[in-house]
Amino acid sequence: MSEFFDTGRWWLLVRKHWFENRKKYTLSIITIGGLMGAWYLLYMLVNADDYFAPELQAMTYFTGLFIASGLYASIIFSDLASKAKGISFITLPASHFEKFMTGFFYVVVALPLMYTTFFYVFNTTALKISNSIRYKQYLSFNNADVSATAVVAPNGKESPAIVQKEPFRTAPLVNVWKYEEDDRYGQGNYKSKEIDEPNFYFYIWAGLFIGQAFFALGSVYFGRFSFVKTFISILLLMLFFYFLSLFTNAVFRGEMFSYSYQEDHEGVSYHLPNWVSAVDIWLLEFVLGPVFWMIAYVRLKETEI
Amino acid sequence: MIEVKDLHLGYGKKKVFNGLNLQLHSGHIYGLLGKNGSGKSTLLRSLYGLLYPKQGSIRVLNYKPGDRLPSFLQKVFMVPEEFYLPDVPIDELIKYHAAFYPKFDLATFQKCLKDFEIPYEQSLQQMSYGQKKKVLISLGLSTNVELLLMDEPTNGLDIISKSQFRKTMGHIMNKETCVIISTHQLKDLEDLISRILIIDSARILFDQTIESIAKRLTFTVVQDATGAEALYEESSISGTAIVKENTSGADSKIDMELLYKTVMHNYEGLKKIFEA
Incomplete structure (x- = not known):
């Protein structure tokens, strides 16, 4: 049996984690459901005649997923902050890597999967309800519209009522893996259409992965109140880079995070090769997250209690 | 079985051990005695790989404890003073926790629970601190590990349970096992300990059978x-x-x-x- 990674032992860890935390998961799902329900209800009350645009659904989905992931990742290794729980965690006969991979699995795979399943079940139901309410409103509006009174223009001239019989628009269900521009104002059939651009949602998913890794790292480093502490750390990091950029701007008369520089007096512009920005984006997308996860793993191994 | 050589260990600037040497053998129940802050719990945690030596070496069952290898962790069990057990029914604890210990014996576990008068059907959520501790002790005794570390195991146990603890330990003990019990409750361990270690000022002051x-x-x-x-x-x-x-x-x-x-x-x- 491998001392580094054994599938059977890892699967046992995954099951153990589930059985010990299932109440927490159930409560979280109920809370998320309540919040999502409240948000949709509020939206329906305020915008009774509007429909749940895919962008709105996507915004709801990703906001919820970011918050849930951040909160969850920030507690995934927080047992280490408690002496009693930390001893139990470290001394359980499984390797560091198996314990780490269990946390990784729940944060990166299981939680988004559970959340997405829940979101689609909830969102589909909410869309059905919303569509049905809106359809009733549509029918009553169009019936009323036939006997609409003439519109009085500001100059006092009367013009006949304009009856616009638009087809009813059913709000489509969002695809959270593929960005599609909503054609709600177009003349087409009101279905979403794919746009000819890189998948915008891919960047959101990449950002989510980095965020999960950062909060998981925070759970190893900070232990107690790690969500708040990690959040403050992110703000401080952003502030640091902001001031660094101001400083470099002042010193070098250019922007640190810019790939081109315009020399005003001479009218010359300098450009960094395209591959520099390509490498930067690639690093952000594919390297930053794994690096944070790796640091979390090393810290997990080094932890003493 | 356990060999500690020139161990230097501390928390920040505070040094707990400054060149500790120690040899412990299987088939004994060691009573580890010492004042508060003398390093008893620190020694137990070091032997389990929870703390890393700053200098010197620790070998336990031919392993370096700090590596925390699964095969090493399967052979050691600790009943810490501050412990954690998940709020699950006992049968789930066995299914998902005891399963990590290949030599775990369910019959021994059930016997221990019976001796401690803990109903098997009860969930850990409904148990008092003392009851949970009895479950943890039972779990430790039934894992059949080669090294059993106990930090103040009788704290929180009632008088009958303390007596039961001594009896159970006596029955379970075998020649392959080494048990180290750190305690201030000396009366609780009389007739149980086979060797006494007294630790003071970062050294082993007394070590006799x-x-x-x-x-x-x-x-x-x-x-x-x-x-x-x-x-x-x-x-x-x-x-x-x-x-x-x-x-x-x-x-x-x-x-x-x-x-x-x-x-x-x-x-x-x-x-x-x-x-x-």
Whole structure:
């Protein structure tokens, strides 16, 4: 049996984690459901005649997923902050890597999967309800519209009522893996259409992965109140880079995070090769997250209690 | 089984061990005694790989504990003073926790629980601290590990349970196992410990088997201790308890508390007797 990674032992860890935390998961799902329900209800009350645009659904989905992931990742290794729980965690006969991979699995795979399943079940139901309410409103509006009174223009001239019989628009269900521009104002059939651009949602998913890794790292480093502490750390990091950029701007008369520089007096512009920005984006997308996860793993191994 | 060489360990600037050397063997129940802050719990945690030595080496069962390899962790179990058990029914604890220990014996576990009067069907969520501790002790005893570390195991146990603990430990003990019990409750462990380790000022001050102590010391209560040449004496209502060199070869029951006080108050006198 491998001392580094054994599938059977890892699967046992995954099951153990589930059985010990299932109440927490159930409560979280109920809370998320309540919040999502409240948000949709509020939206329906305020915008009774509007429909749940895919962008709105996507915004709801990703906001919820970011918050849930951040909160969850920030507690995934927080047992280490408690002496009693930390001893139990470290001394359980499984390797560091198996314990780490269990946390990784729940944060990166299981939680988004559970959340997405829940979101689609909830969102589909909410869309059905919303569509049905809106359809009733549509029918009553169009019936009323036939006997609409003439519109009085500001100059006092009367013009006949304009009856616009638009087809009813059913709000489509969002695809959270593929960005599609909503054609709600177009003349087409009101279905979403794919746009000819890189998948915008891919960047959101990449950002989510980095965020999960950062909060998981925070759970190893900070232990107690790690969500708040990690959040403050992110703000401080952003502030640091902001001031660094101001400083470099002042010193070098250019922007640190810019790939081109315009020399005003001479009218010359300098450009960094395209591959520099390509490498930067690639690093952000594919390297930053794994690096944070790796640091979390090393810290997990080094932890003493 | 356990070999500690020149161990240096501390928390920040505070040094707990400054060159500790120690050898422990299987088939013994060691009583680890010492003042508060003397490093008893630190030693137990170091042996389990929860703390890394700053200098020196620790070998346990031919492993370096700090590597925390699964095969090492399967052979060691600890009942810490501050412990955690998940709020799950006992059968789930067995299914998902005990499953990590290949030598776990369900029959032993059930017997221990029965002895401690813990209903098997009860969930850990509904249990008191003492009951949970009994479950943890039962789990530890039934894993059949080679090294069992216990930090104040009788804290939080009622009087009957303490007695039951001694009985159960006596039944479970075998020649392949080494048990180290760190405690201040010396009376709880009388008749159980086979070897005594007293730790003080970052070193092992006293390390003797019960047989060796009984052979060299006598523990008696006398009405008049004048001229008794006691290594240590203590007055009580029933008379004066004295510890002195066993010159007659007669057996006397070891009083752990008195022995501990003798070591702490008259170490040099005691040393002469044991080195003779």
